[in-house]
Amino acid sequence: MLNLVLFGPPGAGKGTQSQKLIEKYGLIHLSTGDLLRSEIAQGTELGLEAKKLMDHGILVPDEVVIGMISHKLDANKTARGFIFDGFPRTVAQAEALDRLLETKDAPISGMIALEVPADELERRLLERGKDSGRPDDANPGVIRKRIKEYNDKTAPVAGYYKTQNKFTSKDGIGSVDEVFEAIYKIIGSWDAGR
Ligand code: B4P
Numbered sequence: 001m002l003n004l005v006l007f008g009p010p011g012a013g014k015g016t017q018s019q020k021l022i023e024k025y026g027l028i029h030l031s032t033g034d035l036l037r038s039e040i041a042q043g044t045e046l047g048l049e050a051k052k053l054m055d056h057g058i059l060v061p062d063e064v065v066i067g068m069i070s071h072k073l074d075a076n077k078t079a080r081g082f083i084f085d086g087f088p089r090t091v092a093q094a095e096a097l098d099r100l101l102e103t104k105d106a107p108i109s110g111m112i113a114l115e116v117p118a119d120e121l122e123r124r125l126l127e128r129g130k131d132s133g134r135p136d137d138a139n140p141g142v143i144r145k146r147i148k149e150y151n152d153k154t155a156p157v158a159g160y161y162k163t164q165n166k167f168t169s170k171d172g173i174g175s176v177d178e179v180f181e182a183i184y185k186i187i188g189s190w191d192a193g194r
Contacts, residue, residue: 001106002081008114009150011121018085031085057145066096089154111161114172
């Protein structure tokens with residue numbers, strides 16, 4: 001089973017690369033951002049609460065996203081593996097994910113972190129905001145808040161996987177295909193080492 005955590009700041013290319021990885025490996029894509037936006041679109045109570053935070057670039061509470069992921073893991077018991085995109089975003093989420101996967105005897109294979117400088121992140125997200133309809137992509141102040149949330153609360157998650165020897169970092173600058181090729185090689189090196 002391949003269980004990949006795709007990591008990086010907002011706009012690093014996690015969602016973009018996830019689409020290519022799904023095609024290549026037939027994995028189930030679990031994006032907490034997409035799951036939350038689906039709750040918002042359906043107008044659920046969870047979605048309404050999440051929207052208030054997301055529109056300001058603030059992380060939603062750990063228990064909300066952990067509950068969503070747990071539900072999705074249970075609903076996909078026969079999956080070949082998962083891409084975790086935008087999750088875990090805090091150390092508490094990372095610990096909860098390990099506990100959930102322990103019960104399924106299917107640990108995280110590795111984390112790949114995409115490194116992109118803040119000015120390029122802002123440029124990409126504002127560009128996407130022109131037609132994505134996402135309020136959090138349209139406002140430079142909200143984008144900077146998201147990057148600050150990442151630096152304060154999410155960046156320490158890398159250390160969590162480093163202590164487990166599961167962390168690999170990759171430059172996220174370059175064409176989408178060039179970044180994908182590099183990710184593909186990293187995953188291949190895990191297979192070779194096992
Ligand atoms: P997400 O939906 O996860 O949003 P994101 O980080 O902005 O997306 P992503 O990083 O995947 O975008 P990508 O680079 O692919 O989260 C949104 C919000 O939901 C959060 O702020 C938070 O409030 C909440 N949330 C989600 N998960 C949570 C959790 N676990 N805990 C708490 N709160 C949570 O794409 C960006 C743009 O860059 C695209 O337009 C793309 O075309 C472009 N791009 C990608 N690769 C490129 C490349 N190589 N070159 C040039 N452009 C590129």
